[in-house]
Amino acid sequence: MAHTFDFAVLRLVPDNARGESVNLGVVVFRDGEIDVRLGKVLTRARMLFPEITDTDLESAVGILSRLGSVALSSRERHSALSSVGAFSLGDLGSFTVNDERPESYQSQIDMLLATFVVAPRSAIVRAKGPSRLATEVRKFSATRRCSPLSATLEPSLSIRSLRNGPYRAAQHSS
Structure with missing residues (x-):
């Protein structure tokens, strides 16, 4: 059975006045809870916000998860969590998983992270040899x-x- 999930890109915005932000991960709005997934490479986030530590990020993810685990619609939870401290959420999007297998859901999450979160330098393909x-x-x-x-x-x-x-x-x- 197909299931559609709403998601938003999780961004770090250390200073709203400067308007700089970096995509950290994705937030998936599930029935009564949210699933927060961070990208693996957080180099740009640390450049914009050098004081941030892995403990700070884990704490922020925990707070977002607790705040998002309420019996409201995806749109209402997205609106409530759109700006929490130095974090903000991008626009709502959606994806569909065609079966109940966890691997199908995970592959969609992996695709979202690859699309919206900064890839490590080793993943960037460079042209080889002379043109x-x-x-x-x-x-x-x-x-x-x-x-x-x-x-x-x-x-x-x-x-x-x-x-x-x-x-x-x-x-x-x-």
């Missing part, structure tokens, strides 16, 4: 025996011949 353009420029300059940054081209080379590639350009110019 195709850099390789083509290097090949072209090698065939023409000129600097890749050289502004002078042979008069017989046109923009059209350059688009066809350095080897075709060399064939057309001979």
